[in-house]
Amino acid sequence: MWTYVSRRLIQALFILFIITAVCFLLTHFSADPMSQYANRQGMTAADRAAIAHSLGLDQPLPIQYFKWLGLALHGNLGDSFFSRQPVLLLISQRLPLTLELMGTAEVFIILISLILGTVSAVKQYSALDNVITSFSFIGYSMPIFFIAFGLMQIFAVQFKAWGLPYLPTGADIWDTADIIELARHMVLPVTCLVIIQVAGYSRFLRSSLLEVLGLDYIRTARAKGLSERVTLYKHALRNAILPFITIVGLDIPFLLGGALVTESIFAWPGMGRLFWEYAQRGDFPVVNGVLLLTSSAVVFFTIIVDVLYTFVDPRIRLS
Amino acid sequence: MTNQVNAENSIPALKAESTVTFEPLSPSQLVWRRFRKHRMALVGTIGIIVLVIFIVIGSIIVPESAANNSDLHNRLQAPMATHIFGTDSTGRDVFNRIIYGGQISLMIGLLAVVLEVSIGTVIGGMAAFYGGWVDAILMRFTEAMLSIPSLFLLIVLAKFLGHDIPTITILGRTFSGSVGIVIIVIGLTSWMYLARIVRSNMLSLREMDYISAARSLGASNGRIFFTHLVPNTLGIIVVSATLGLASAILTEAYVSFLGLGVQPPTATWGNMMEQAQSFMTQGAWWMWVFPSSFIVMVILSVNLMGDGLRDAFDPHSSRHA
Numbered sequence: 352m353w354t355y356v357s358r359r360l361i362q363a364l365f366i367l368f369i370i371t372a373v374c375f376l377l378t379h380f381s382a383d384p385m386s387q388y389a390n391r392q393g394m395t396a397a398d399r400a401a402i403a404h405s406l407g408l409d410q411p412l413p414i415q416y417f418k419w420l421g422l423a424l425h426g427n428l429g430d431s432f433f434s435r436q437p438v439l440l441l442i443s444q445r446l447p448l449t450l451e452l453m454g455t456a457e458v459f460i461i462l463i464s465l466i467l468g469t470v471s472a473v474k475q476y477s478a479l480d481n482v483i484t485s486f487s488f489i490g491y492s493m494p495i496f497f498i499a500f501g502l503m504q505i506f507a508v509q510f511k512a513w514g515l516p517y518l519p520t521g522a523d524i525w526d527t528a529d530i531i532e533l534a535r536h537m538v539l540p541v542t543c544l545v546i547i548q549v550a551g552y553s554r555f556l557r558s559s560l561l562e563v564l565g566l567d568y569i570r571t572a573r574a575k576g577l578s579e580r581v582t583l584y585k586h587a588l589r590n591a592i593l594p595f596i597t598i599v600g601l602d603i604p605f606l607l608g609g610a611l612v613t614e615s616i617f618a619w620p621g622m623g624r625l626f627w628e629y630a631q632r633g634d635f636p637v638v639n640g641v642l643l644l645t646s647s648a649v650v651f652f653t654i655i656v657d658v659l660y661t662f663v664d665p666r667i668r669l670s
Numbered sequence: 671m672t673n674q675v676n677a678e679n680s681i682p683a684l685k686a687e688s689t690v691t692f693e694p695l696s697p698s699q700l701v702w703r704r705f706r707k708h709r710m711a712l713v714g715t716i717g718i719i720v721l722v723i724f725i726v727i728g729s730i731i732v733p734e735s736a737a738n739n740s741d742l743h744n745r746l747q748a749p750m751a752t753h754i755f756g757t758d759s760t761g762r763d764v765f766n767r768i769i770y771g772g773q774i775s776l777m778i779g780l781l782a783v784v785l786e787v788s789i790g791t792v793i794g795g796m797a798a799f800y801g802g803w804v805d806a807i808l809m810r811f812t813e814a815m816l817s818i819p820s821l822f823l824l825i826v827l828a829k830f831l832g833h834d835i836p837t838i839t840i841l842g843r844t845f846s847g848s849v850g851i852v853i854i855v856i857g858l859t860s861w862m863y864l865a866r867i868v869r870s871n872m873l874s875l876r877e878m879d880y881i882s883a884a885r886s887l888g889a890s891n892g893r894i895f896f897t898h899l900v901p902n903t904l905g906i907i908v909v910s911a912t913l914g915l916a917s918a919i920l921t922e923a924y925v926s927f928l929g930l931g932v933q934p935p936t937a938t939w940g941n942m943m944e945q946a947q948s949f950m951t952q953g954a955w956w957m958w959v960f961p962s963s964f965i966v967m968v969i970l971s972v973n974l975m976g977d978g979l980r981d982a983f984d985p986h987s988s989r990h991a
Contacts, residue, residue: 494923497963
């Protein structure tokens with residue numbers, strides 16, 4: 352067990368090294384941060400060189416990378432090129448907002464997919480199952496902006512035109528004190544995220560539940576006279592839910608990165624937007640900081656999920 | 671080589687001896703049989719054929735200039751007889767743009783999948799075939815790429831490749847060079863799952879007796895790889911490629927929606943959505959309803975077909991979907 356965990360941790364460090372190196376290389380050549388100063392009035396080439404020097408941009412790339420890595424290992428992700436604010440401060444401003452949005456969505460996603468997946472597996476090939484399956488197939492094939500625009504058209508544009516109480520299409524809310532206002536802003540983006548994710552998850556749960564329901568021990572459970580309820584909840588669902596927990600668990604760290612498209616449609620100032628805004632300006636420290644944070648979360652969460660899995664399912668042995 | 675000749679000779683001999691005439695089906699015939707029975711897969715296939723015919727006939731009838739020329743006197747017109755899907759913010763006909771946008775979106779999807787499959791098969795195949803440290807390094811790299819949220823990786827790569835973009839002229843038509851970049855970006859960010867599937871499939875194939883038999887007959891590494899491992903992995907590759915096509919078209923839509931993809935006036939379904947976004951609150955619903963419906967139709971059809979193919983290639987897989 353401990354040898355397994357330590358081997359995985361060493362692999363994780365290696366993976367993070369690859370990730371940071373690739374990202375550093377790509378971001379470095381993706382835009383020239385100095386181009387911002389190119390046509391400024393009264394700025395000479397010497398001034399630009401001085402700025403580049405103060406930002407450390409005049410040094411060779413490997414040196415820049417290892418300097419950055421060294422600081423990052425000490426918990427310092429550097430400062431933004433343009434706002435000169437520490438990257439960690441910028442992230443700490445956005446992270447709560449992303450967690451509020453994604454966390455709320457995730458709770459609904461898990462609950463609804465559990466219900467829909469179970470119902471459509473138990474009532475396989477019934478009218479209800481067919482409806483759920485078709486909708487999840489359509490939802491699975493939909494770009495999120497289709498749902499987002501549709502909901503905005505109805506609940507924001509049309510409701511406003513009809514004089515009904517309408518939902519906001521999005522505004523930058525930094526002030527989270529007003530819970531009701533926050534909730535009103537969250538309704539539409541959360542609904543979009545839920546529709547997209549539930550489609551995939553419920554189909555997954557349905558097929559894993561159907562697989563379990565076909566096994567011999569379920570027939571045994573029925574044969575010894577257990578009620579359908581007990582068979583389903585105590586016997587079948589318990590095993591069917593294991594792979595479901597795994598995929599949900601593996602997706603959770605990705606929540607940290609926010610939902611870029613949803614956040615930009617609804618002007619939600621989360622991590623996705625932070626990344627997007629700074630990536631457009633070529634602000635590498637922020638971009639690399641966000642990448643390092645989200646991908647470390649993914650890498651370490653994978654290990655945690657694997658280890659926790661042995662407790663949920665004692666049949667699994669780590670080696 | 672002599673073994674093969676003998677094997678071929680022995681088949682007619684066997685046939686002559688047996689009293690019952692029995693035509694064995696080839697693997698591809700078996701796949702087609704199972705695919706045919708999958709009703710939704712046929713619906714998906716028909717959907718794709720209809721859409722492709724629509725785009726091909728459309729681009730024969732409608733000249734490209736009709737899709738890209740703006741007419742500022744007729745901006746933001748709701749659907750009517752002359753513009754059945756309405757016009758966009760610069761007076762371009764939405765219907766015509768859907769035809770030409772469809773061409774580009776499908777082309778990007780197809781070429782990105784070709785790139786994805788090539789990279790995925792080579793990396794997965796090499797990892798499985800060489801094993802050892804080659805496997806370790808390639809798989810850690812694959813894992814690393816999977817750990818970066820995919821849109822973040824797409825953005826970084828798109829910015830990396832997209833500084834100065836030349837225009838490309840193919841078959842007398844001018845494309846914004848961004849088309850090529852989007853293809854490369856999608857291909858480079860989507861091969862990871864395929865590589866893993868190819869690797870695990872080849873790893874299990876490698877241990878099979880017929881591979882040892884081939885090896886003991888003196889077959890070279892290359893021969894084993896191309897005549898045994900690749901053909902037996904083809905089914906899985908075809909299925910992943912089909913499902914990959916759906917996600918490539920979807921990714922194109924997202925990338926263009928963020929303004930990183932193909933630049934106007936070249937239309938794609940994704941950048942039509944981006945333009946529609948700003949006119950959303952003005953009630954210009956036709957600008958987004960039509961392109962996004964086409965995106966949904968194409969992706970739904972491809973997904974249905976991919977599902978059918980998966981069941982057809984792998985009869986052991988459960989038919990629950």
